Every structure is written in structure tokens, then in C-alpha cells.
Amino acid sequence: MTSTPDTPRLLGPAEIRGLAAELGVRPTKTLGQNFVHDANTVRRIVASSGVGADDTVLEVGPGLGSLTLALLADAGRVMAVEIDPVLAGRLPQTVAEFAPGHADRFDVVTADAMTVLPADLPRTPSALVANLPYNVAVPVLLHLMAQFPTIATALVMVQAEVADRLAATPGGRIYGVPSVKARFYGDVSRAGAIGRRVFWPEPTIESGLVRIERTDPFGTDPWLRSATFAAIDAAFAQRRKTMRSALASWAGSAAEAERLLRAADIDPGIRGERLDAADFVRLARVREDDR
Ligand code: SAM
Numbered sequence: 327m328t329s330t331p332d333t334p335r336l337l338g339p340a341e342i343r344g345l346a347a348e349l350g351v352r353p354t355k356t357l358g359q360n361f362v363h364d365a366n367t368v369r370r371i372v373a374s375s376g377v378g379a380d381d382t383v384l385e386v387g388p389g390l391g392s393l394t395l396a397l398l399a400d401a402g403r404v405m406a407v408e409i410d411p412v413l414a415g416r417l418p419q420t421v422a423e424f425a426p427g428h429a430d431r432f433d434v435v436t437a438d439a440m441t442v443l444p445a446d447l448p449r450t451p452s453a454l455v456a457n458l459p460y461n462v463a464v465p466v467l468l469h470l471m472a473q474f475p476t477i478a479t480a481l482v483m484v485q486a487e488v489a490d491r492l493a494a495t496p497g498g499r500i501y502g503v504p505s506v507k508a509r510f511y512g513d514v515s516r517a518g519a520i521g522r523r524v525f526w527p528e529p530t531i532e533s534g535l536v537r538i539e540r541t542d543p544f545g546t547d548p549w550l551r552s553a554t555f556a557a558i559d560a561a562f563a564q565r566r567k568t569m570r571s572a573l574a575s576w577a578g579s580a581a582e583a584e585r586l587l588r589a590a591d592i593d594p595g596i597r598g599e600r601l602d603a604a605d606f607v608r609l610a611r612v613r614e615d616d617r
Pocket of ligand 1: 357358359360361362363386387388389390391392393394407408409410413437438439440456457458459460462
């Protein structure tokens with residue numbers, strides 16, 4: 327297929343092989359480098375994200391550009407943040423070759439998505455769409471949701487198990503820190519499964535898509551976020567314990583934990599896995615009012 331100014335050409339196995347050979351890329355596990363070589367998969371991710379001409383999309387880890395090119399077909403702008411300078415350096419040329427009519431709507435920044443801040447980027451993102459590096463997927467997602475309050479929707483590909491954890495609801499075995507923290511920002515849902523064979527190299531595990539619709543149900547005050555997250559971390563650090571004992575050192579003593587829990591209308595005898603984000607927000611507020 328030839329590219330026209332309106333239709334970016336997408337990367338298949340031959341293009342991925344060619345780019346990797348040209349750059350001497352040897353994908354590393356440390357950087358979670360598994361590149362998608364299937365056009366239908368990237369089209370599906372972009373369709374699930376719902377991004378359109380009004381969106382400035384932040385893409386983390388563009389790699390060789392598979393998802394980037396598909397995003398450029400639909401999004402108003404794409405801003406890619408890539409930690410690997412060799413990959414980041416090749417992207418403008420890849421966009422010019424495969425999506426010539428779209429190059430002026432693309433920016434790439436060489437940076438670590440774990441620490442990147444709005445001031446490091448040329449524009450303000452309205453959406454996050456990414457095939458995240460697996461070993462840092464949750465911290466990157468939470469960092470970006472916290473530091474970029476303009477991100478109204480996030481659609482990310484992560485390990486299937488991590489996708490399940492992020493989208494889990496209270497009460498289950500897999501409900502934990504990522505599930506509660508993601509819900510601090512809004513509605514979280516699974517958005518489909520992705521098989522292993524669409525990647526080079528093939529990972530050993532399946533992947534899944536997760537969507538966050540930001541509603542900021544508890545506001546955007548950074549103090550409330552960090553106070554709530556501290557209570558969540560304490561509750562799940564010892565997830566088999568009751569809240570009264572799990573929060574003992576967070577509160578100063580088990581008796582003090584019990585008092586704060588009762589004041590927040592939470593049964594001190596239950597485990598953290600039964601509580602939702604609103605419960606932890608109440609607890610953080612009660613503790614602050616008490617100081
Ligand atoms: N988006 C590409 C695709 O779908 O084919 C590549 C996805 S690959 C799973 C993850 C990408 O994230 C790699 O390009 C890797 O170099 C990059 N990466 C890893 N850690 C990163 C970090 N902390 N900040 C930014 N990019 C990172």
C-alpha cells in the first residue's frame with residue numbers, strides 16, 4: 327500500500343524488521359521493548375481510544391512508530407515520549423516516510439515517562455494512548471494521570487494480568503493498590519484483549535487494554551491525592567490484616583487507627599480489599615481534620 331497525505335502507511339512485519347535492522351535494535355526486556363507489527367491491532371487500539379481531530383495525544387514509548395502512525399490518522403496531534411534515544415531519533419523520519427501529510431502534527435521528546443512533567447512537553451495533552459513498557463506500566467500510568475490533569479481519557483495496553491488488576495472492583499483477590507488508585511481519577515474498564523503474536527519479539531504473556539475516563543470525583547488537590555494514596559499503600563502493604571492492624575503504624579497505633587476508621591464510617595474489622603476509593607478519601611480527610 328502506498329501512503330498518501332491522508333492515509334498513513336502502517337508498519338507490518340517487513341517494515342518492523344527493516345527499521346530494527348537499520349537501527350541495529352536489539353529489543354531489551356528492561357525497557358519492555360515489544361513492537362507491534364500488526365496494522366489491525368494498532369487500528370483497533372486507536373478506535374477504542376476514541377481520539378479525534380480535537381485531541382492532542384500523549385503517546386508513551388512509541389518505539390518504531392507502529393501505534394504513532396495509526397494515531398496520526400485520527401488524532402489532531404501526537405506527542406510521543408520515548409526513553410530510547412535511538413528510537414526517538416528515527417521517529418520523525420519514519421513519520422515523514424509513512425505519514426508524509428501528517429509530519430507537522432507530530433512531536434517527539436526523548437524523556438523518561440516516569441518523571442516527565444508538563445513543562446517538558448511542547449503541548450498540553452488531552453488524551454493518553456500507549457502500548458506501555460510492561461515492567462513500569464502502573465507507575466507510568468499513575469504518574470501521568472497525576473501530573474497531567476488535562477488527560478481526559480487514557481487507553482493503555484498492559485499485561486493482561488495488570489489490566490485485570492487495574493479494572494478490578496472491591497472484594498476480589500486481584501483488587502489492590504493499582505485498582506483503587508486508578509479509580510481516584512475516574513471510571514476504569516477493560517477494553518479488550520491482545521494476543522502475543524502481534525508483537526516482535528513475542529512476549530510470553532497476553533496483553534489487555536484498559537481505559538480510564540477521568541471524572542476527578544474527588545477533585546484535583548495534590549494534597550488529598552497523596553494523603554489518600556498513603557492510606558491505600560498502608561492498607562494493602564499487609565492485605566491479609568484487618569484495617570485496624572494494617573493501619574497501626576500509619577495512624578500511630580492500632581487504637582488510633584480504629585478511632586480514625588470509625589470516624590470515617592469504616593468497620594475497623596474489615597480488610598482493605600473491601601474498600602473503594604471514596605472510603606480511602608474519607609479516611610485521609612478525617613485524619614487531616616484531626617491534626
Ligand atoms: N509503541 C510501540 C509499539 O506499540 O510497537 C512500542 C511499545 S514497547 C511495549 C514500549 C516502548 O516504551 C519501547 O519503545 C521502550 O523503549 C519505551 N520505554 C520503556 N521505558 C520507558 C520510559 N520509562 N519512558 C518512555 N519510554 C519508555
